[in-house]
Amino acid sequence: MNFFSYLFQDRQANRKNFKAQLVLFMFRLVQLINRSMLLKVIFILYLLWYRYWVDWVWGxxxxxxxxxxxxxxxxxxxxxxVNQGVVIGDNCVLRNSTTIGHKKLANGSFTKCPVIGNNVDIGANVCIIGDITIGDNVIIGAGSVVTKSFPSDCIIVGNPARILEKKNEDIS
Structure with a gap:
């Protein structure tokens, strides 16, 4: 993938949302800069500006x-x-007030972060925490609290999250 296609890889998924396009462009640029210590030194002001503008101003x-x-x-x-240890697959949707990260254990240590598959649609006000895996083609309903792993091709809702519906396989 060339430099420009890498920076604009999320543009089509956010066609009518300029703010999301801008945030994701800035995010992809920060990821490129993060690959090299020399680039981090050269672009330290951009890294600080990204942190201030995206994290603190836009939340x-x-x-x-x-x-x-x-x-x-x-x-x-x-x-x-979204915690830095999270892995999110291709073509995923994130909505407002969503938290994805690790869980603090009783002994003071932390679990690993979630791994989210491809084509996962995460509703508003969702909390996904802990060392869990969400399969591909999953829809997570608004307000769900996900603390355990779920397979691919299902709709999950609730607190605690549970499978509402499994998507049907082709019957041949």
Whole structure:
């Protein structure tokens, strides 16, 4: 993938949302800068500006070490918090007031972060925490609290989250 296609890989997924396009362009640029210590030194002011503007002004925490596939879509990105250890697959949707990260254990240590598959649609006010895996083609309903792993091709809702519906396989 060339430099420009890397920077604009999320543009099509956010066609009518200029703010999301701008945030994701800035995020992808920060990821490129993060690959080299020399680039980090040269672009230290940009890294600080990104942190200030995106994290503090817009309230969207997308750390530079976050692993995200192509085609990420943000809807109303306010109060969006994603831990840097999270892995998000291709063509996923994140909505406002969503938190994705690790869980603190009783002994003071932390679990690993969630791994989210491809084509996952995450509703508003969702909390996904702990060392869990969300399969591909999953829809997570608004307000769900996800603390355990779920398979591919299902719709999950509730607090605690449970499978509402499994998507049917082709019957041949």
């Amino acid at each position: 969207i925490e997308l750390p530079r070490k976050l692993t995200v596939g192509k085609g990420l879509s943000l809807y109303h990105g306010h109060a969006l918090v």
